[in-house]
Amino acid sequence: MSGLPLTWEFLAVPRAVPEVRRILRARFAGDDTGDLVVCVSELLSNVITHVGERTPVTLRVSATHTGRVRVSVSDPAPTVWPALREAGPEGTSGRGLQLVDAVAMRWGVEQAPYSKTVWCELRAPRSRAVLRPGGAGLLSGGGGAR
Numbered sequence: 001m002s003g004l005p006l007t008w009e010f011l012a013v014p015r016a017v018p019e020v021r022r023i024l025r026a027r028f029a030g031d032d033t034g035d036l037v038v039c040v041s042e043l044l045s046n047v048i049t050h051v052g053e054r055t056p057v058t059l060r061v062s063a064t065h066t067g068r069v070r071v072s073v074s075d076p077a078p079t080v081w082p083a084l085r086e087a088g089p090e091g092t093s094g095r096g097l098q099l100v101d102a103v104a105m106r107w108g109v110e111q112a113p114y115s116k117t118v119w120c121e122l123r124a125p126r127s128r129a130v131l132r133p134g135g136a137g138l139l140s141g142g143g144g145a146r
Contacts, residue, residue: 003027004069005062012047012055012075020044020059031125035103036061036069039120042096043073046118049093051077064121068105072119078111082118 006027010016021037028036040059047055058074084101087094100107100120107120 005060007061008059010057010059011053012044012051012057013053014048017041017044017048024061028125030127032127033125035122036071036125038103039071039100039122040073042100043071043118043120046082046096047073047075050082051075051080063124067124068121069124070119070121072117074115074117076115078114078116081109081111081116 008020020040024033024037024040040061044057044059047057055075055077058072060070060072060074062070062072064070082097084097085094087098097107104120104122107118110117110119
């Protein structure tokens with residue numbers, strides 16, 4: 001997966017979730033990014049829901065020495081920890097970390113004095129060029145990526 005590492009700092013607001021998805025899909029247009037997009041969406045949504053809207057976050061997407069992709073979302077709430085919950089059949093929430101747990105090879109939380117980072121590691125995405133001849137066209141990136 002080319003284009004790594006990637007770091008964004010922004011405020012966690014609901015409209016940021018689809019925008020980050022769009023940017024990731026554009027940035028990695030030749031790769032199958034489904035699991036990456038799901039994990040980023042869920043980790044950002046958890047910050048919005050459990051820490052609060054307009055919380056400053058740092059999103060990092062990087063490669064590990066073992067060839068995996070590591071996603072991490074840092075926020076300034078070291079005592080608000082994510083927890084796997086059982087969502088009942090009629091429940092409308094509580095499935096975010098279940099999705100991360102299902103698609104990630106592993107995930108966890110790192111606590112610092114004034115922040116925490118929720119991270120997960122994914123298998124490196126396969127190239128769409130192998131899955132679909134011709135692949136997808138590259139859209140314009142943007143959005144404060146460094």
